[in-house]
């Protein structure tokens with residue numbers, strides 16, 4: 003794994019993201035942190051290729067991915083193999099700020115929760131994209147998915163900035179081009195494979211966080 007998340011390798015292919023999410027779950031349905039992080043790296047590559055309007059979003063995501071990458075490199079890395087083991091280890095060792103921000107503002111559990119919420123946006127957006135018609139607007143699909151999910155956790159100023167950024171998203175044909183998968187039918191087929199995978203990873207993480215009362219970490 004490369005040291006820095008902010009790689010500027012320009013070549014993006016959505017199937018790469020698909021393949022990382024494919025290997026995200028272990029046999030016993032635990033979320034493998036390294037693969038989860040790789041999936042996000044791929045998505046950030048995509049976001050970066052859409053232009054600098056999105057850099058305030060990718061900067062925050064890169065920052066969070068980097069926190070997780072660092073945890074995967076520390077002496078305690080064996081506890082960070084899966085999201086399940088990470089949560090267990092951090093809770094057992096009081097490494098998570100539960101009610102208010104304190105001495106662990108960058109715990110893995112808290113950091114992953116932010117990405118997890120964004121994964122729900124991704125699932126909703128990709129599903130809209132999958133069933134969209136040729137003249138559907140990506141900006142509208144993106145905004146609808148955002149308003150239904152991630153926006154609930156963002157203050158007004160972030161929602162406003164995100165809304166403005168969505169307006170400059172390329173139209174569906176150009177968006178599909180950037181996904182670099184092939185003709186539109188192929189994109190739709192790949193999305194049909196990706197959405198259920200992403201959804202399963204999301205559900206498993208959601209249940210884990212709900213069970214441990216972690217869905218509102220500060």
Ligand SMILES: CCCCCCCCCCCCC/C=C/[C@@H](O)[C@H](COP(=O)(O)O)NC(=O)CCCCCCCCCCCCCCC
Pocket residue numbers: 016045046048049058059062063116117119120123144148152160164171181220
């Ligand atoms: C394709 C268009 C991409 C649009 C992305 C939609 C998500 C909009 C998110 C706006 C986030 C703004 C940045 C600030 C966020 C933080 O305040 C906030 C809270 O963090 P804190 O508790 O540490 O303060 N952070 C977050 O909620 C995490 C946001 C992570 C966003 C990652 C978005 C990655 C998008 C990848 C796009 C890939 C599309 C692929 C399609 C084929």
